[in-house]
Amino acid sequence: MEATQEIVTAVQQAGVTGGGGASFPTYVKLQAQAEVVIANGAECEPLTHVDKQLMIHHAPEVITGLRAAMQATGARQGVLGVKGKFKEIIAGLRAELGGATDITIAELGNFYPSGDEQVLVYDVLKRVVPEGGIPIDVGCVVQNIETLYNVTAALNGRPVTEKYITVIGAVRQPLTVKVPLGITKREALDLAGGPTTPDPVILDGGAMMGEVVGDLNDPVTKRTKMLLVLPYDHQLSVKRRTPRSVFDAQAIASCDQCYMCTDFCPRYAQGHAIQPHKLILLLASGVPLTDAQMAGAMLCCECRTCNYACPVHLSPGDIALNIKRDLVQAGLKNPYHRTTEVDPYREYRRVPMTRLIHRLDLAKYDVAAPLTAVDVQFKRVRLPMQQHIGMPATPAVKVGDTVKVGDPVGEIVKGGMGTPIHASIDGVVREANFEAVVIEAN
Ligand code: SF4
Numbered sequence: 001m002e003a004t005q006e007i008v009t010a011v012q013q014a015g016v017t018g019g020g021g022a023s024f025p026t027y028v029k030l031q032a033q034a035e036v037v038i039a040n041g042a043e044c045e046p047l048t049h050v051d052k053q054l055m056i057h058h059a060p061e062v063i064t065g066l067r068a069a070m071q072a073t074g075a076r077q078g079v080l081g082v083k084g085k086f087k088e089i090i091a092g093l094r095a096e097l098g099g100a101t102d103i104t105i106a107e108l109g110n111f112y113p114s115g116d117e118q119v120l121v122y123d124v125l126k127r128v129v130p131e132g133g134i135p136i137d138v139g140c141v142v143q144n145i146e147t148l149y150n151v152t153a154a155l156n157g158r159p160v161t162e163k164y165i166t167v168i169g170a171v172r173q174p175l176t177v178k179v180p181l182g183i184t185k186r187e188a189l190d191l192a193g194g195p196t197t198p199d200p201v202i203l204d205g206g207a208m209m210g211e212v213v214g215d216l217n218d219p220v221t222k223r224t225k226m227l228l229v230l231p232y233d234h235q236l237s238v239k240r241r242t243p244r245s246v247f248d249a250q251a252i253a254s255c256d257q258c259y260m261c262t263d264f265c266p267r268y269a270q271g272h273a274i275q276p277h278k279l280i281l282l283l284a285s286g287v288p289l290t291d292a293q294m295a296g297a298m299l300c301c302e303c304r305t306c307n308y309a310c311p312v313h314l315s316p317g318d319i320a321l322n323i324k325r326d327l328v329q330a331g332l333k334n335p336y337h338r339t340t341e342v343d344p345y346r347e348y349r350r351v352p353m354t355r356l357i358h359r360l361d362l363a364k365y366d367v368a369a370p371l372t373a374v375d376v377q378f379k380r381v382r383l384p385m386q387q388h389i390g391m392p393a394t395p396a397v398k399v400g401d402t403v404k405v406g407d408p409v410g411e412i413v414k415g416g417m418g419t420p421i422h423a424s425i426d427g428v429v430r431e432a433n434f435e436a437v438v439i440e441a442n
Pocket residue numbers: 264265266267268274275276299300301302303304305306307316317318320321
């Protein structure tokens with residue numbers, strides 16, 4: 001096993017970022033000193049299959065990546081957090097671990113959002129991350145399964161040039177597939193046989209935390225985890241197209257302050273000062289969005305569990321996350337940093353995944369999406385310089401350069417936090433600017 005600094009450097013140079021969707025640079029997390037590294041295999045976004053497929057087909061790489069993360073952070077304990085219902089996956093992981101004692105498996109309940117890292121840390125270790133805090137505040141580093149797979153690849157000299165994604169919903173052949181970074185989302189949909197519905201609405205990231213894809217020519221990036229294809233008139237498509245002014249007005253007119261949204265909020269259940277029903281009350285009272293009374297919204301993790309909880313189908317989660325974004329934009333800092341205790345009723349206020357899927361009218365799309373090998377030579381990729389949290393990369397190539405898969409085409413700004421970007425196909429650079437590098441195959 002490599003020395004700590006070698007692991008961090010290899011992961012940084014390979015451009016590894018959090019595979020759960022946020023795309024935070026992994027090398028930064030690996031520089032912390034931790035007691036425990038938790039591998040996040042909860043995969044709680046409904047209908048996602050990437051991490052399950054990786055645990056089935058690439059368990060050795062995931063475990064090697066977890067051990068490397070433990071070594072880098074000095075953690076003596078590693079935990080694989082996997083839903084208990086996935087008996088075969090757990091059996092496969094146990095077989096791979098043999099009699100090892102440095103890594104254990106925590107069997108998680110089938111709830112949403114069990115993959116939220118604060119929820120996961122409590123479920124696994126019974127430690128409560130403080131308000132506005134992160135897992136390292138309680139001695140943990142949480143890494144997504146695909147991230148750990150990529151850590152192992154980085155240690156073997158392979159940078160991140162591909163992404164595993166699930167394409168599911170109203171498509172001919174739902175699947176999980178490995179694609180080069182930078183292909184279009186339309187090409188990704190084609191791999192699943194294309195939509196089976198006219199005017200589909202595509203949620204990049206899934207039903208709960210995903211965002212509507214505005215342009216199918218947009219590239220698959222390190223942030224892409226799933227493309228959920230829905231009919232135009234599906235309840236989620238309609239909700240996501242509803243303008244903010246409309247769902248704000250609906251909430252002001254119809255919210256009866258029943259508190260159900262707050263009762264089911266996973267961060268409120270940690271004892272944190274986020275109460276979506278109160279935000280609606282403040283909206284109705286005409287309190288300016290950036291008023292300090294709104295500051296509890298800064299503790300929102302954007303999971304939209306509260307939308308599910310609302311008996312009259314309002315959108316308290318969208319209201320909370322929009323207020324949070326307004327506050328951040330206005331430069332306000334989170335004022336809440338208390339150490340808290342979980343709500344004593346936490347366990348009775350969890351959202352069962354099967355109920356959620358039915359409530360969201362997704363049961364007909366709840367099918368297998370097996371990892372499928374495809375043999376397609378992609379002709380063109382567009383690699384944005386910003387596909388991670390932190391500073392954008394800067395182009396490391398110029399128009400006309402010939403590149404091979406794995407060559408760096410974007411580099412980290414000196415002294416800044418960010419990750420490099422690598423060519424995902426062999427070819428010639430056709431565009432290179434601070435937005436993106438475009439490569440066309442020869
Ligand atoms: S989206 Fe709703 S449930 Fe989720 S953290 Fe924010 S307020 Fe709580």
